[in-house]
Amino acid sequence: IGDQNGDTALATKPKSKTARPPMYKVMLLNDDYTPMEFVVHVLERFFGIGHSGAIELMLTVHKKGLAVVGVFSHEIAETKVMQVMECARQHEHPLQCTMEKE
Ligand code: TYC
Numbered sequence: 001i002g003d004q005n006g007d008t009a010l011a012t013k014p015k016s017k018t019a020r021p022p023m024y025k026v027m028l029l030n031d032d033y034t035p036m037e038f039v040v041h042v043l044e045r046f047f048g049i050g051h052s053g054a055i056e057l058m059l060t061v062h063k064k065g066l067a068v069v070g071v072f073s074h075e076i077a078e079t080k081v082m083q084v085m086e087c088a089r090q091h092e093h094p095l096q097c098t099m100e101k102e
Pocket of ligand 1: 035
């Protein structure tokens with residue numbers, strides 16, 4: 001009469017009262033070819049970041065290789081990634097944008 005994993009082995013985690021949906025980090029990756037001004041434009045247009053903030057963030061990506069540019073719900077994050085990738089494709093820049101669960 002084996003334990004069917006019902007009550008002896010695993011304790012269940014108490015549920016926190018307010019369940020929050022998982023959030024996703026949207027990241028921009030550095031490359032050698034995408035113009036700096038284009039990245040600044042993308043950050044302003046799709047992430048609502050002001051001009052000086054966009055320059056600063058672009059330089060962070062340029063120096064560190066990547067940076068989180070925003071944290072969103074799954075659906076919004078997916079849309080941001082699509083918009084950035086489509087805009088980069090249209091302009092023939094190799095800019096990469098990805099998302100990752102927080
Ligand atoms: N490294 C690029 C250059 O020197 C600029 C750049 C910054 C590209 C950020 C991509 O996500 C990026 N022109």
